[in-house]
Amino acid sequence: MYLLKRRVLQFFTMILLGMLLLVLLYSIDGLIPFLIVIAIAAPLIVGWQILFDQVQPQAKLAWLLAVLFIPFLGALAWVMFGRTPRRHRRVKRTSSEIRMFRQAIEMERIETANAVSDRFPLTRTLQKLGATGADGHTSTKLLVNGEAKFEAVLRDIEQATHHIHVQYYLFRTDDISSKIRDALIKKSNENVTVRFLYDGLGSQEIGEDFIEPLRESRVHVEAFDPVVHPLLVFNANFRNHQKLIVIDGKIAYTGGLNVGDEYLGKEEKLGFWRDTHLRVEGPLVRELQRLFIENWLYAGIEDDKETWDLFANEEHLPEYFIDEPKDSNGATQLLVTSPGKDVTIRDGLMQLMMEAKESIWITTPYLIPPPELLALLEVAGKSGIDVRIVVPGKGDEWFSFHATEYYFEQLLKRNVRIYKYNRHFIHAKTVLIDGKIALVGTANLDFRSMYLNHEMTIAQFETSSVQELHDAFLKDFDESILIDWSILRKKTNGKRFVEAFCHIFSPLL
Template sequence: MRNRILQFALVFLVAGGIIWGLYQLGYLFYVLTISATVVPLAVIMIIFIENRTAESTIAWFLVLIFLPILGVIIWLMFGRNPRRRRRNRRSHDERKLLKQAIRPVRSLAVSELPTNHLKLANTIRNFGGGGVDVHTASEILTNGEATFPAILDAIRQAKHHVHIQYYIYRNDETGKAIREALIERLEAGVEVRFMYDGLGSYMLGENFLRPLRDAGAHIAAYDPISSPLFIFTANFRNHRKIVVVDGKVGFTGGLNVGDEYDSKSKKFGFWRDTHLRLEGRAVKELQATFLDDWIYAQIESDDTWETFAGEETIHQYFPKHDVASDGAIQIVTSGPTSKDPAIRNALIAAIISAQRSIWIATPYLIPDNETMTLLRLAARAGLDVRILTPGKGDS
């Protein structure tokens, strides 16, 4: 944390020095005037070229007209098109090779599904979703009371590796309990890879991470904010919550790691959320998602695609593990580096295919015009449409 403060202080000192120098030379007024006119206009041109929605274009236009300098800073942090993001060439190539290597072990849509479900599954897969599989058992975990004990139990049974990734990971009772379980497995010879988002978990300091490092864990921050260039990656966040144990058991869902998610926060009180425990073939999709992010984010490790998908390792990280179940699982991933909003498109496809009911429970309801139109039409057509949102939100 101290290094981050020093880096930002240095940036402000340099910026202050430049402004002071311009002031002394008598050029400050002219430079600021030109910048406040030319730069916002350039940003407005970029927004028009990107062909955004009318609402988005008008909103940014107003911000840049009335708050030109501040508006440009806000746009740099939160408004740029994610597809224009620059990537490290090496990680890009490694991720591409990883996807090619694991393609044979990933799932396809299976014909055992009913015709209407198979059509929807194939549509979602064409939108960028994963395959659908009937060889995976699933268990819904309601709230932190069920979720965290299940995750701890799975970690304690790990034999080869534990991969863990969160947007928010707190240095509190809940976070330390999982850390201690990981350290115990490390001491037993199990590999641990621990990844957290650089903004969502920016308070996760070295005092918390050092015991993991000392025990042998590999640790990576996804787009850390320790650099002054944070302004260019502020909105490129990784919100995934993934735990993979031995490539056979996986967890994902809505819960981050922290006391508030276990209803121990005085500010929020009871926390209602849902998580999912998976066991079987579909866990390979979670594993592939984690490793794709890991190769992009890892700094301290020399892991390559061959570490996980070479001839001698692929069956350790992507083992054959079929589990009997009476349902099907399909995992859809999305994020700032995706070419298309796969999750949003999958939800729209599901809404369109609905025949009897559409039930939505979400902590954040910000539907676009297309989604609202589809929900209205479904309700008017006689479908049972229900939307459940929190009475008290966290944001």
């Protein structure tokens, strides 16, 4: 999700452009016909494109209404935020490099063993839906909140001997960010290869002052789809929301936490920050390594010397793709979603929800589910399955927070229990099915994560982390307020209007 202040800046920029057009229309007689043609033609062209976009009908209708009622601003907003996802940078280089890389590592991909699929048949189903193979020898450790995550990350960075790969949607320039940056610099000076990849919009505040010490220490730095300026963003809608660290090809981290002081509860507005991350060891790290390298190759510049063979030729492949099985009593599997038609996480989540027999527990900071997921939650709750959803007690984005609360009444009617986290903000993106299957990753339960962002999540079947997540859920329930009808009846008409208004635009959030 984009920072609210950035959206406000972009919105006011569009308003200023609209005012400038009006001034031109009424003050420069010679330009009037030309500008009138543009003012009429732009919405018509954009509206035509929207009609044939392969997006959810709700999103299509919202954009059409925006273009109809605020023609110029609506058209410009669609160009910035609403276009159908497509790879639009250096397509030839991207296709060639990634294709050769994939061919070189084909034998390193995880194959689901019969023993795993016989015990967990759903792993085969998820694989057909686009997930990786399921591994029975990967160990996972649940990390609850920022202190546990950053302490473990810094400890493992210090122990690195060959390479460190870091990728984040949001990387701040504050105390904890500088501490991790300095740890990476230290390892690079010790001849450990360090690659640092950040999203070009999510980490917009990163400037040369922050990056220069990395470059001076021979850390390789790239931005994923960089933007020229946050006020002039025309690829804003399709961001890399993944969070990933791979160390020596043996240890990986992923989950809900970006890098910033707010994730340690130091942000005054939100206060305590509840989140969940995952530490991974074993063969599944190879799939996470593959994901990072593909993103890295895509982000590289045209004459970049960081080509596929530095990772996957005969010399380097054993250095980056390690096979070290760990003791495990379950199975793990990676699901990845990319902008466009790749909806692996959505499909996998739907399949797991349909297979639930006893319970579906969810934590999400943004409860803005696409219709198909909303319907599944309603059917599950009505049929007697224990469906519980934990959402923030305090929101970080005004629109999303109120759009989330719009769904409370609808879900309560279907026996879905809603918990508002009472220690302010919960940012964890987790799902627990029947107390046996867990999902921990970067995807929120909203349109953006299901359809527009690059996202990732790890499915776990009866691993030790599943029990750890179960215990974390119980604690979250205890620290939350259970929403009931007596609370909903206290809503003012003004509050209901705000929620309904935000809900109209929920497909765009």
